[in-house]
Amino acid sequence: MTGTTQDDYTDVYARRVRGMTTSEIRALFAVASRPEVVSLAGGSPYIAALPLDAVGEMLGRLGSDHGTVSLQYGIGQGTVDLRERICEVMALSGIHGASPDDVVVTVGGQQALDLLARLFLDPGDVVLAEGPSYVGALGVFQAAQAQVHHVPMDDEGLIPAALEEAIAAVTRSGRRAKFLYTIPTFQNPAGVTLSEERREQVLDICERAGLLVVEDDPYGMLSFEGDAPLPLRARRREGVFYVSTFSKTFAPGLRVGWILAPHAVREKLVMMSEANVLCPSAFAQAAVTQYLTTMPWREQVKSYREIYRERRDALLTAMRDLMPAGTTWTNPTGGLFVWVTLPEGLDSKAMMPRAIAARVAYVPGTGFYADGTGTGNMRLNFSFSSPERLREGVRRLSGVMEQELAMRAVFGAAAGHPHHRRRGNAAADAPGPDLA
Amino acid sequence: MVLAGGLSYERDVSLRSGRRVLDALKAVGVHAEMHDADVSLLPALQADPPDAVVIALHGATGEDGSLRGVLDLCGIPYVGCDARASRLAWDKPSAKSMLREAGIPTPDWVALPHDRFSELGAVAVLDRIVDRLGLPLMVKPAQGGSGLGAAVVREDTDLPPAMVGCFAYDSTALVEKFVPGKDVAVSIIDLGNGPEALPIVEIVPRDGVYDYAARYTAGLTTWHAPARLDAEVAAQVAETALAAHKALGLRDLSRVDLIVAEDGSPQVLGINVSPGMTETSLLPLAAQAAGLDLGNILATLVTRAVARA
Numbered sequence: 020m021t022g023t024t025q026d027d028y029t030d031v032y033a034r035r036v037r038g039m040t041t042s043e044i045r046a047l048f049a050v051a052s053r054p055e056v057v058s059l060a061g062g063s064p065y066i067a068a069l070p071l072d073a074v075g076e077m078l079g080r081l082g083s084d085h086g087t088v089s090l091q092y093g094i095g096q097g098t099v100d101l102r103e104r105i106c107e108v109m110a111l112s113g114i115h116g117a118s119p120d121d122v123v124v125t126v127g128g129q130q131a132l133d134l135l136a137r138l139f140l141d142p143g144d145v146v147l148a149e150g151p152s153y154v155g156a157l158g159v160f161q162a163a164q165a166q167v168h169h170v171p172m173d174d175e176g177l178i179p180a181a182l183e184e185a186i187a188a189v190t191r192s193g194r195r196a197k198f199l200y201t202i203p204t205f206q207n208p209a210g211v212t213l214s215e216e217r218r219e220q221v222l223d224i225c226e227r228a229g230l231l232v233v234e235d236d237p238y239g240m241l242s243f244e245g246d247a248p249l250p251l252r253a254r255r256r257e258g259v260f261y262v263s264t265f266s267k268t269f270a271p272g273l274r275v276g277w278i279l280a281p282h283a284v285r286e287k288l289v290m291m292s293e294a295n296v297l298c299p300s301a302f303a304q305a306a307v308t309q310y311l312t313t314m315p316w317r318e319q320v321k322s323y324r325e326i327y328r329e330r331r332d333a334l335l336t337a338m339r340d341l342m343p344a345g346t347t348w349t350n351p352t353g354g355l356f357v358w359v360t361l362p363e364g365l366d367s368k369a370m371m372p373r374a375i376a377a378r379v380a381y382v383p384g385t386g387f388y389a390d391g392t393g394t395g396n397m398r399l400n401f402s403f404s405s406p407e408r409l410r411e412g413v414r415r416l417s418g419v420m421e422q423e424l425a426m427r428a429v430f431g432a433a434a435g436h437p438h439h440r441r442r443g444n445a446a447a448d449a450p451g452p453d454l455a
Numbered sequence: 456m457v458l459a460g461g462l463s464y465e466r467d468v469s470l471r472s473g474r475r476v477l478d479a480l481k482a483v484g485v486h487a488e489m490h491d492a493d494v495s496l497l498p499a500l501q502a503d504p505p506d507a508v509v510i511a512l513h514g515a516t517g518e519d520g521s522l523r524g525v526l527d528l529c530g531i532p533y534v535g536c537d538a539r540a541s542r543l544a545w546d547k548p549s550a551k552s553m554l555r556e557a558g559i560p561t562p563d564w565v566a567l568p569h570d571r572f573s574e575l576g577a578v579a580v581l582d583r584i585v586d587r588l589g590l591p592l593m594v595k596p597a598q599g600g601s602g603l604g605a606a607v608v609r610e611d612t613d614l615p616p617a618m619v620g621c622f623a624y625d626s627t628a629l630v631e632k633f634v635p636g637k638d639v640a641v642s643i644i645d646l647g648n649g650p651e652a653l654p655i656v657e658i659v660p661r662d663g664v665y666d667y668a669a670r671y672t673a674g675l676t677t678w679h680a681p682a683r684l685d686a687e688v689a690a691q692v693a694e695t696a697l698a699a700h701k702a703l704g705l706r707d708l709s710r711v712d713l714i715v716a717e718d719g720s721p722q723v724l725g726i727n728v729s730p731g732m733t734e735t736s737l738l739p740l741a742a743q744a745a746g747l748d749l750g751n752i753l754a755t756l757v758t759r760a761v762a763r764a
Contacts, residue, residue, distance in 0.1 A: 022657075022659065022677035022678055022679040022680075023677065023678055023680075023740070024673065024674045024675070024676060024677050024678070025673040025674070025678070025734055025735045025740075026673035026674035028674075029674045040668040040672040040675060041667070041668055041671045041672045042667065042668055043464075043603055043666075043667045043668075045467070046464060046465065046466070046467045046468065046601070046603070046667060046671075047464060049466045049467035049470070050462055050463070050466045053462060053466075053493075055462060055493075056462075369619065369620050369623055370623060371623070372464055372603065372604065372623045372624045373623045373624075375464065378462075423619075423623070425573070426619050426622055427619060429569070429572050429573045429577045430572070430577045430615040430616075430618055430619050431577065431578070431615055
């Protein structure tokens with residue numbers, strides 16, 4: 020008999036899914052979801068802080084009192100009610116005068132990114148993105164068969180000179196960069212924020228180069244120290260696509276996000292969204308609209324800021340107290356994440372099994388680069404665990420790093436540079452969205 | 456009760472194995488439930504003791520014998536070998552020693568804990584290993600499965616990173632002479648007439664390496680069942696696998712992984728007392744090639760376990 024691959028569809032798959040494989044790291048994340056493990060790996064907001072009784076009652080009424088609408092199909096662009104509320108939310112972030120006509124409601128921020136990729140990217144096109152960048156966006160760009168060119172950051176976010184160099188390098192290579200994908204505020208995974216001064220510089224550079232800007236702003240409202248800098252979209256009406264979500268300010272389970280797009284392309288986005296999902300969930304949109312209209316959501320966001328600030332402080336204090344010498348990290352002033360640079364020679368991916376054995380989990384830096392770099396980094400989340408758990412997680416992680424350092428010392432410098440590095444596969448090195 | 460999950464690196468694989476075992480048992484009319492090996496297990500066993508347990512746990516919890524010991528304490532029968540045999544098979548250096556004593560071929564090896572490298576100096580020890588065993592080498596955790604932490608070392612400069620990668624999974628590394636040849640697996644079952652070998656499965660990973668991704672991503676590996684071997688060679692492979700199963704004192708079922716060298720001689724690489732049962736696992740493929748139903752096999756093994764109680 021001939022052999023079997025247990026997959027009869029191998030010859031039929033589209034080119035864009037080739038190379039999608041399971042991975043050792045994914046196997047390790049399966050353990051990370053157990054309660055015995057302190058997970059610093061997820062990106063989940065602390066939903067337990069919501070007034071769940073009141074929210075539950077509201078959701079019940081949406082079915083019983085408004086079911087004929089909330090359980091019916093809706094329109095592709097999203098309800099007018101919600102789009103009006105979204106414009107109010109954006110005004111709080113400093114984006115004034117946006118028209119509900121120019122808002123497209125999406126299934127989370129993720130669908131917004133997918134629509135923009137479908138709208139602008141041909142196979143082989145280049146997307147510029149911060150290095151490191153959000154794994155979910157890298158997956159969208161990969162599915163669009165685009166290439167991601169990472170642009171380095173420092174403590175003030177994207178480095179303008181590096182952006183100019185990257186644009187020039189792409190042009191020299193004869194390819195076309197279509198847009199800059201950026202999370203300027205409380206960046207995922209780096210936790211840094213693009214400074215006021217650089218915001219103007221980055222916009223000027225992109226404008227000169229004819230480069231669109233996709234501004235992803237899920238965390239802008241979660242500032243711990245005063246208000247965040249104004250979004251890029253608040254500074255330029257044209258050429259900037261603003262994407263955000265209610266996943267971090269209300270509930271990721273509802274999957275409601277949006278795009279604010281320049282007028283000319285909005286209709287195309289709506290048509291593509293209809294081809295993609297027909298319409299966003301009418302029930303979820305009604306839930307968000309009700310939440311924004313009838314519940315004290317601004318106070319809730321304030322409460323999240325306080326909870327996350329306390330947790331960030333707990334994490335950073337524990338790191339200062341416990342992390343091995345040579346470890347450095349960013350100092351986020353908002354958002355959910357800290358980006359850690361490991362002491363010379365440590366490999367966050369190779370260290371993962373040891374961490375899981377010690378019952379602590381993080382995301383290796385390779386999950387945030389399209390090109391396989393990032394072995395010397397990891398992302399830690401502070402939004403989900405209590406301050407005590409965070410400290411315990413850092414204690415375990417520090418022990419793991421000490422052991423790994425000792426091992427590297429025994430086997431010498433050569434041990435830090437594995438020869439069989441697989442090509443970048445960010446999604447395989449990051450957990451699924453369900454990991455807390 | 457089907458036990459699956461656990462906190463080992465193979466949790467995900469185990470959950471898939473457990474689900475497959477559960478479905479197969481249900482399909483032949485056996486009432487079964489899946490349970491994780493966590494703090495709720497012992498109270499559950501006490502509150503409603505099952506007639507027997509099928510262990511679909513992979514990694515230490517399922518295979519180092521300890522959980523079998525706990526089931527013995529609870530007086531609950533289980534499918535598979537006893538705690539002692541499980542412990543010996545799980546620890547690859549122990550298993551290899553027993554195989555060699557029984558005259559069963561297995562590649563030359565050395566097993567060393569990481570402490571020995573720090574005490575004696577890694578460079579000196581690694582040099583001796585390369586001198587003695589030659590290149591290429593296979594480095595793998597002394598305990599563990601699914602290819603996790605394993606690496607083929609073709610150049611001596613690849614050895615230190617392979618050791619560090621391996622020690623991330625286990626405190627002891629098994630360094631083995633790499634034998635080029637065909638990778639095959641022989642599943643052994645005993646339905647009451649003594650252990651018998653199922654058709655040999657030949658493993659051909661697309662990218663040449665049978666690592667975690669190649670094992671569990673459908674499409675990355677081609678399996679031939681029965682293996683493309685001469686009848687004489689196949690008979691010798693099956694005989695060697697059966698001898699290994701018996702030498703380690705195993706029971707009910709096991710999977711013996713072997714390499715068939717270019718001259719047709721088989722060598723045993725490892726023995727699994729809790730073989731994978733996923734869609735891409737080898738024992739179910741072998742059963743299918745033999746025209747046997749996985750559910751019927753498992754149901755018979757459950758009946759045998761109950762009879763032992």
